[in-house]
Amino acid sequence: MRTQPTPEKSPRRKFLRDFAIGSAYLTAIAAGWLRPVYLLAAEWNKAAFDAKVLADTLKDIGAISVVDSDQIQLKAPEIAENGAIVPVEITSRVPGTQAIYIIADKNPQPLVAIFDIGAGLEPFISTRIKMGESSKVRVLVKAGDKFYVATQEVKVTIGGCGG
Amino acid sequence: MKIRAQLHGDVADIKVLMFHPMETGLRKDPITGDVIPLHFIQRVVAAHNGKTVMDAQWSQAISKNPFVNFRIRGAKPGDKVTVSWVDNKGEKASIETTLN
Numbered sequence: 001m002r003t004q005p006t007p008e009k010s011p012r013r014k015f016l017r018d019f020a021i022g023s024a025y026l027t028a029i030a031a032g033w034l035r036p037v038y039l040l041a042a043e044w045n046k047a048a049f050d051a052k053v054l055a056d057t058l059k060d061i062g063a064i065s066v067v068d069s070d071q072i073q074l075k076a077p078e079i080a081e082n083g084a085i086v087p088v089e090i091t092s093r094v095p096g097t098q099a100i101y102i103i104a105d106k107n108p109q110p111l112v113a114i115f116d117i118g119a120g121l122e123p124f125i126s127t128r129i130k131m132g133e134s135s136k137v138r139v140l141v142k143a144g145d146k147f148y149v150a151t152q153e154v155k156v157t158i159g160g161c162g163g
Numbered sequence: 164m165k166i167r168a169q170l171h172g173d174v175a176d177i178k179v180l181m182f183h184p185m186e187t188g189l190r191k192d193p194i195t196g197d198v199i200p201l202h203f204i205q206r207v208v209a210a211h212n213g214k215t216v217m218d219a220q221w222s223q224a225i226s227k228n229p230f231v232n233f234r235i236r237g238a239k240p241g242d243k244v245t246v247s248w249v250d251n252k253g254e255k256a257s258i259e260t261t262l263n
Contacts, residue, residue: 045220049222084227104224113219113221113222115218118218120214120235121217121235127229127230128225128230129225130223130224130225131224
């Protein structure tokens with residue numbers, strides 16, 4: 001009986017087998033079948049985060065028309081001595097709130113954060129942001145295909161982006 | 164990372180502190196004058212008993228050593244809350260707490 005080299009013993013076979021398996025994985029990743037768990041939802045919105053003027057930011061998050069709303073409560077200081085730490089607290093009473101966007105109009109890139117609000121989460125977020133200079137802080141709430149906004153002017157004594 | 168959870172009825176108030184420089188890419192090293200490269204947390208996910216409840220995308224404009232506070236509905240003692248982040252260099256961290 002002819003002895004066949006086993007796949008483990010033949011470097012060529014091993015290469016071919018590994019190559020096939022590797023290709024299958026790459027194809028699966030490219031096709032989006034296999035994704036790291038933390039990327040299961042939308043991809044990081046590079047276009048929106050890179051946008052340098054507010055109009056582009058709004059376009060890139062899909063906020064074509066935005067309606068002022070008194071259903072969004074935005075708590076931020078009127079004067080922030082240190083632009084590196086500006087506390088921002090948002091409570092949305094907009095029915096069906098799906099996402100909360102924090103924007104600092106005059107930051108080098110205005111979009112600060114996007115919070116997708118799952119079914120089990122209260123439409124409430126509190127965090128701390130950096131502001132390069134005095135500007136409006138703008139909070140957008142997405143509900144269905146509509147966007148709502150609340151703004152507050154924050155005066156920054158010492159900017160918090162460079163330094 | 165640090166996490167603090169408090170149950171108020173069936174709402175869990177979760178406060179998380181992450182340890183990260185959140186470099187904007189605009190700062191210069193005071194000694195060498197070299198620009199310190201962009202390095203920031205891009206993604207933060209919170210799960211309640213394994214189910215994603217909050218999925219956040221961040222820019223470099225979240226403050227250094229990020230703090231975030233959120234509230235989970237329908238929570239009860241014994242439930243697990245997990246918070247994970249990943250940054251623009253692929254570094255990641257995760258923390259879990261059990262509600263009581």
